[in-house]
Amino acid sequence: MNLYFVRHGQTIYNKLGCYYGSLDVPITKVGQSQAEKASEILSDVDFKKLYVSERSRTVQTADIILKDKKINTIVDKRLNETDFGKFEGKNYKELSKLFKNEFEAWNSDWKNTPPLGGESCIQTYSRVSSFMDDILKLNEDNVLIVCHGGIIRSVYCYVLNSIDFFWKFNSLNGDISIIKYEYDNLYIDTIMHV
Structure with missing residues (x-):
């Protein structure tokens, strides 16, 4: 089985360096271009199933990748990006001023401490693990999964059996x-920047 994970194309919040997961924002023109490049790379793959998160940025990216191909699409909330709670839509500088103590606590124990009103990395990893457990039961050759950077990092951790690897990988917009x-x-076969 080949699982093709694609991170959604760039959004305005990616461009501004903000934390966001639950905010539902569209991809930019750059994000559309990234999805087009991913589409070219994946054009010969015969996908039978598509999984996306509940966020429009993943659906938009998937639509561009698949063009007019009609395949079985499943929206799975376990693929949603980490919920950053009160930190949503704010960058590092803003958070260090607005929520100094909470932000420091989160940074000092990023695995277990959730952002104010959000979810911890362990909680995100837990739902990604549940998703992967189910995916591995499928009898499919090629599955396309369009989701988010934190989710893809969690998938790498799942493959390596440890959340400790979370910050050892990057996942850029449009990456395959x-x-x-x-x-x-x-196993991780390929990580490709588009």
Whole structure:
């Protein structure tokens, strides 16, 4: 089985360096271009299933990648980006001023401490693990999964059996990651910047 994870195209909040997960914002023209490049790279892959998060930026990216191809699409909330609570839509500088103590606590224990009113990395990882457990039961050759940077990092952690690897990888807008599952072995095959 080949799992093709694609991070959604750029949004205005990516451009501004803001934390956001629950905010539902569209992709920019740059984001559309990134999705077009991903579409070219993946044009020969015969996808039978598409999974997307509940956010419009993943749906827009998937629509551009697949063009007019009609495939079975599943919206799965487990693929939603981390909920950053009160930190949503704010950048590092703003958070260090507005929520100094909470922001410092979050930075000092990023695995277990949630952003104010949001969810912790462990909580995100838990739902991603549940998603991956279910995906590995599928009998499909090629599955397209369009989601978010934090989710893709969590998938890498799932493959490596430890959340400690979360900050050891990057996932840029439009990136394609291919995770393979063969002979009961799950591994990262490819990480491609578009």
